[in-house]
Amino acid sequence: QVQLEESGGGVVQPGRSLRLSCAASGFTFSSYGMHWVRQAPDKGLEWVAVIWYDGSNEYYADSVKGRFTISRDKSRNTLYLQMNSLRAEDTAVYFCAKDRLRLTISPGIYGMDVWGQGTTVTVSS
């Protein structure tokens, strides 16, 4: 079945780095745009970044631009989020999510229909 599984979360000090992974299965990974969305404790959802299905473009929320990098490896069916210069306000559950439509170049405008269960990132000294 279609599935996404995040990993790589943990506790990290401010200013340090962390890389999240999202393993995809059950669908043609290379045909879908992929996203990271985060949720701070007891807060709402915040879109973080998107990468096109072919990896040709990536876009970020202003809050993470210049610090986070989204990437994908089609040979491993895996999505990544490299997070540098982490801040306390980056503390959140990070979800990966799949675009609903294949082969589209859009930042989730057609909906994100499959989500992982999330991985928790805590930035604290």
Added chain:
Amino acid sequence: QSALTQPPSASGSPGQSVTISCTGTSSDVGGYNYVSWYQQHPGKAPKLMIYEVTKRPSGVPDRFSGSKSDNTASLTVSGLQAEDEADYYCSSYAGSNNLVFGGGTRLTVL
């Protein structure tokens, strides 16, 4: 990239209808027909309920419907059931390859 405005809470009795609003601007909700709604139960991943303002993915009950007027989108849940109790989030395209979410609404079934 300001968050869309949703009421923090909404409620209704079983069998009733409830409508949740999502207010943005002409740069997001009002400017595009790309509003989605997500349902999230505590400790779970979000689930897509509505996309492109009014469309339901396969498997979502037709008790869930979406609409939009000017800068405000709405999600209506008819025939409320206990399992509809959850947090609901709207999202909208905001131009320049940006997506913005609402702050979320907690729906309580009385």
